[in-house]
Amino acid sequence: MSDAADQxxxxxxxxxxxxxxGAFASGxxxxxxxxxxxxGLEKSFGGITAVDGATFEVESGTLTGLIxxxxxxxxxxxxxxxxxxxxxxxxxxxxxxxxxxxxxHQIANRGMVRTFQIARELSEMTVLENMMLAPxxxxxxxxxxxxxxxxxxxxxxxxxxxxxxxxxxxxxxDIAHIAEEYAGNLSGGQRKLLEMARxxxxxxxxxxxxxxxxxxxxxxxxxxxxxxxxxxxxxxTFLLVEHDMDLIMDNCEHVIVLHQGSVLTEGTxxxxxxNEEVIEAYLxxxx
Amino acid sequence: xxxxxxxxxxxxxxxxxxxxLVLLGTYLAYVLAGLVLxxxxxxxxxxxxxxxxxxxxxxxxxxxxxxHWGYTxxxxxxxxxxxxxxxxVTAIVTKPTYVAGGAAQxxxxxxxxxxxxxxxxxxxALLGLVVALPALRLRADYLAIVTIAMSEIVRFSFLSGExxxxxxxxxxxxxxxxxxxxxxxxxxxxALLRGVGLWNGYLGFVDAFQVVVPRNPKPxxxxxxxxxxxxxxxxxxxxxxxxxxxxxxxxxLKAIREDEDVANALGKNTDRFKIKSFMLGCALMGLAGILWxxxxxxxxxNFFRPRVTFFVWIALIxxxxxSNTGSVLGGAIFAAVLYQGPRYFQNLVSAVxxxxxxxxxxxxxxxxxxxxxxxxxxxxxxxxxxxxLQLVVMGLVLIWLMHNRPEGMLGYxxxxxxxxxxxxxxxxxxDGGDDDSxxxxxxxxxxxxxxxxxx
Numbered sequence: 001m002s003d004a005a006d007q008x009x010x011x012x013x014x015x016x017x018x019x020x021x022g023a024f025a026s027g028x029x030x031x032x033x034x035x036x037x038x039x040g041l042e043k044s045f046g047g048i049t050a051v052d053g054a055t056f057e058v059e060s061g062t063l064t065g066l067i068x069x070x071x072x073x074x075x076x077x078x079x080x081x082x083x084x085x086x087x088x089x090x091x092x093x094x095x096x097x098x099x100x101x102x103x104x105h106q107i108a109n110r111g112m113v114r115t116f117q118i119a120r121e122l123s124e125m126t127v128l129e130n131m132m133l134a135p136x137x138x139x140x141x142x143x144x145x146x147x148x149x150x151x152x153x154x155x156x157x158x159x160x161x162x163x164x165x166x167x168x169x170x171x172x173x174d175i176a177h178i179a180e181e182y183a184g185n186l187s188g189g190q191r192k193l194l195e196m197a198r199x200x201x202x203x204x205x206x207x208x209x210x211x212x213x214x215x216x217x218x219x220x221x222x223x224x225x226x227x228x229x230x231x232x233x234x235x236x237t238f239l240l241v242e243h244d245m246d247l248i249m250d251n252c253e254h255v256i257v258l259h260q261g262s263v264l265t266e267g268t269x270x271x272x273x274x275n276e277e278v279i280e281a282y283l284x285x286x287x
Numbered sequence: 288x289x290x291x292x293x294x295x296x297x298x299x300x301x302x303x304x305x306x307x308l309v310l311l312g313t314y315l316a317y318v319l320a321g322l323v324l325x326x327x328x329x330x331x332x333x334x335x336x337x338x339x340x341x342x343x344x345x346x347x348x349x350x351x352x353x354x355h356w357g358y359t360x361x362x363x364x365x366x367x368x369x370x371x372x373x374x375x376v377t378a379i380v381t382k383p384t385y386v387a388g389g390a391a392q393x394x395x396x397x398x399x400x401x402x403x404x405x406x407x408x409x410x411x412a413l414l415g416l417v418v419a420l421p422a423l424r425l426r427a428d429y430l431a432i433v434t435i436a437m438s439e440i441v442r443f444s445f446l447s448g449e450x451x452x453x454x455x456x457x458x459x460x461x462x463x464x465x466x467x468x469x470x471x472x473x474x475x476x477x478a479l480l481r482g483v484g485l486w487n488g489y490l491g492f493v494d495a496f497q498v499v500v501p502r503n504p505k506p507x508x509x510x511x512x513x514x515x516x517x518x519x520x521x522x523x524x525x526x527x528x529x530x531x532x533x534x535x536x537x538x539x540l541k542a543i544r545e546d547e548d549v550a551n552a553l554g555k556n557t558d559r560f561k562i563k564s565f566m567l568g569c570a571l572m573g574l575a576g577i578l579w580x581x582x583x584x585x586x587x588x589n590f591f592r593p594r595v596t597f598f599v600w601i602a603l604i605x606x607x608x609x610s611n612t613g614s615v616l617g618g619a620i621f622a623a624v625l626y627q628g629p630r631y632f633q634n635l636v637s638a639v640x641x642x643x644x645x646x647x648x649x650x651x652x653x654x655x656x657x658x659x660x661x662x663x664x665x666x667x668x669x670x671x672x673x674x675x676l677q678l679v680v681m682g683l684v685l686i687w688l689m690h691n692r693p694e695g696m697l698g699y700x701x702x703x704x705x706x707x708x709x710x711x712x713x714x715x716x717x718d719g720g721d722d723d724s725x726x727x728x729x730x731x732x733x734x735x736x737x738x739x740x741x742x
Contacts, residue, residue, distance in 0.1 A: 112551065
């Protein structure tokens, strides 16, 4: 992507640590062991049951993988957790609070932010506008503050602070060179980077990534994974939906296997690898 | 219409320069046409005043629609309903109280005009809220259906005999039914000048204007000054909407336009943003309606037919949705070319060729074309009916635009949604990318510290 890609990753990370990202991570509450708890989640569309009593927990500071064959209900589960869909039954608890049925924006403001399976960049906005959109509680989001003379200086001040954070995150993800581009002109991989960077700017505790590596070339995949690992070390929690078994097995501490809408099994990658049921589910056998 | 990026960049004075240039060009064309028509000075000034009036109202409406459609992606095709509510509420609040035997069938509350205007805008905004609450949760096309239905409901309510007169706060008021309302109070210009104590000075100025227009100069001066006042309102709309767009608020609106789910997933309460944007736009449409109709002295419900809505849409599409400067230009060009233009064109043709013998009916126009391949009578008939063909011309322009320049004149321009320019801050070192424009060296550690925010 750029000459900066040759730079040792540690350098960027160190710099970012001292900067804005360090500030984000310090906000993560480590006293709660399982920030996300899903209990008996159910959802059906018409006569088809997509999620059927899914129950699992995600441990704080881990990279947890959610896998399963096609139609296992992974995306629906994601949508139920993040409020895009309302569950028919079951509860979702985040940081000890029941968030079942809340609106997506409420859940995002609680510190759980998702990315989308197909990167949904805001194509007619520049990368910078995309990034500036994300931070929470912007003063200028109140119409009167943005318009009123005098008060607008407050907004300007905050915009200047945000802009520095934005550029730091752009540097961290090595996408500063495309900052002025329209998001619609980016390559698939750059969009994935933009989406993750944008989600990070909302200052979340937990990130839900829906197939972040689909359609990404191996070099970029490696880079994205490095970013994820760095952020995890800073204290962020990740829940990752992914098709690529090898990728999940190599990178996640904990793996949850969904099958026909409920949790088939969970455990460490090694446990999952040797589980007969999982192999059977993936090969299409009846469980 | 081959406007390109470099073209607008070369105009001195930027966007303001571009707008002034287009306005001057339009006025020049009208003055030249007036010369050909043999207009007196009075006629020229009147035609300029009328032109300015329509440029003003269409630019205002187009700016307000740009907030809905260009910024937020809200498909509002009930513009005229919000205008109607603004005008009627202003009328009821401002009309003098009912006196038996007076000219007016119904009275009003007799409050000052500025109260009436604020009430009218508020009513339009509240109607926007009522429409928006159920419709905004649905897909965009449902909002379109709801808004156009609402505008017709509003018109039929004002037409209805039931609401012709009723009691409000002990006053006999009403919407006057099909015969409409007489707006028997001081028009906005007079109210404004009296309010700021300049009315006598203004009358003195009108007297002095007799040097230019000897007989009864007041209507001419009124028209010209009101035109200027409207352009002032256009500037105010522009200022307000530019600030709205270039802010974090506008950024969320833009994100809603692009992909509402994303904005929502990033923690923005998109319903609330949409409602605010919708209500603000509706209030501005109400104000534009008030400024358009209150000086006319009377208002009838059938003015508020849906076609006015589509006029505004055409203006916005010509100018380019998403650009405030484009909205003003679109309003101006629509008013000058498509709204007032056909009338002028027809007058011009009959002035240049006074002895044209155009056929009196469609049959007489078309039969020579079919029987003898003689197109002249048909052409003459077309020119003679150009005013009636106004809507056809608008339709053709719209189709041409959709095919050749769907983004309008300035729609390709993206006005960055932020209070400050988003280039890399000077205090930060550029180390992450190959952004050559702002690359500096050294001071990485110090600069990175600057990013600490205390939330």
